[in-house]
Amino acid sequence: MQKQFEPKSSGLLVRAPAKINLVLLVAGKRDDGYHELETVMAKIDLFDTLLFESPPGPGVELLCRGKAELSTGPDNLVHKAARAVFAHIGREIPVRITLNKRIPLGAGLGGGSSDAAATILGLNEFAKLALPTESLLQIGAAVGSDVNFFLGGPQSFCTGRGETISEIPKIFFFRAILMLPKLNTSTKMVYERYVHDAAQYARQHDRLAAFLRRSDLESAAQMAVNMLEPSCFALHPELEKLKASVESLGLGRVTLSGSGSALYLLVSALPGQAQRAQSIIRERIGCECITVNNNRW
Numbered sequence: 001m002q003k004q005f006e007p008k009s010s011g012l013l014v015r016a017p018a019k020i021n022l023v024l025l026v027a028g029k030r031d032d033g034y035h036e037l038e039t040v041m042a043k044i045d046l047f048d049t050l051l052f053e054s055p056p057g058p059g060v061e062l063l064c065r066g067k068a069e070l071s072t073g074p075d076n077l078v079h080k081a082a083r084a085v086f087a088h089i090g091r092e093i094p095v096r097i098t099l100n101k102r103i104p105l106g107a108g109l110g111g112g113s114s115d116a117a118a119t120i121l122g123l124n125e126f127a128k129l130a131l132p133t134e135s136l137l138q139i140g141a142a143v144g145s146d147v148n149f150f151l152g153g154p155q156s157f158c159t160g161r162g163e164t165i166s167e168i169p170k171i172f173f174f175r176a177i178l179m180l181p182k183l184n185t186s187t188k189m190v191y192e193r194y195v196h197d198a199a200q201y202a203r204q205h206d207r208l209a210a211f212l213r214r215s216d217l218e219s220a221a222q223m224a225v226n227m228l229e230p231s232c233f234a235l236h237p238e239l240e241k242l243k244a245s246v247e248s249l250g251l252g253r254v255t256l257s258g259s260g261s262a263l264y265l266l267v268s269a270l271p272g273q274a275q276r277a278q279s280i281i282r283e284r285i286g287c288e289c290i291t292v293n294n295n296r297w
């Protein structure tokens with residue numbers, strides 16, 4: 001199993017895992033414009049990596065490899081997270097961060113938030129800041145709604161706008177086929193389109209609460225509910241079609257992760273099963289897909 005931190009001769013390598021939402025319920029819209037969530041998030045073994053090294057000059061130098069379309073400017077969440085750490089400690093740390101991007105962007109897999117969390121954890125380790133968990137969470141919440149989940153985990157029940165974390169004591173071991181349509185969604189636009197279904201929320205809330213009392217994430221995942229699907233599908237009807245086509249293959253239920261565009265299907269961990277399902281989806285639907293597992297940290 002790959003570890004999160006790996007010392008290198010030139011510095012420190014930090015892995016930033018992606019996540020999927022095993023369940024996502026929206027409890028309603030808040031006065032501050034955000035949506036109140038009840039979501040179970042699980043890290044998966046698909047990683048970006050961040051290499052922390054001492055730079056030749058002052059300040060933060062960010063280099064990106066992999067996905068070319070990613071900006072290395074101040075809007076990159078790595079910069080935002082580094083600035084939040086510096087504001088907290090009251091000084092700047094000169095650092096060169098090389099981000100190797102493998103997690104698709106705009107896919108609902110939390111890549112940007114995970115990179116931000118890895119920046120906070122990486123700076124804490126690289127510069128030996130010894131910041132307590134409480135401070136890390138305070139910095140994370142200011143950077144983005146999903147960042148705090150990535151500071152802990154590997155599987156948590158997240159509420160509030162997603163930043164209030166309660167870790168699940170029992171790990172749910174799973175394997176999933178992750179479908180990666182060539183399409184980026186905007187989280188903001190998906191939430192803007194969201195129309196609340198109070199009856200659905202009430203029904204699913206009770207079911208989820210019962211499963212969580214027993215830390216039974218397998219049953220929670222079998223609910224296959226993401227209340228952002230209707231608004232995401234209204235913006236991107238091709239995703240709804242993709243879900244229906246894959247479900248018609250009889251391999252199981254397909255669920256959207258976060259605000260999309262990635263969809264996943266839980267499969268059996270028996271040898272060969274995932275490979276078979278993946279080949280069927282690729283050949284019959286023509287969608288890019290990969291097999292992922294739950295991550296253990």
Ligand code: C5P
Nearest residue numbers: 033034035037144145161162187188191
């Ligand atoms: O916090 P983050 O930057 O990840 O959220 C992106 C956008 O998604 C927010 O600006 C907000 O419009 C929307 N959002 C929301 N409710 C949440 C999380 C995000 O409405 N719980």
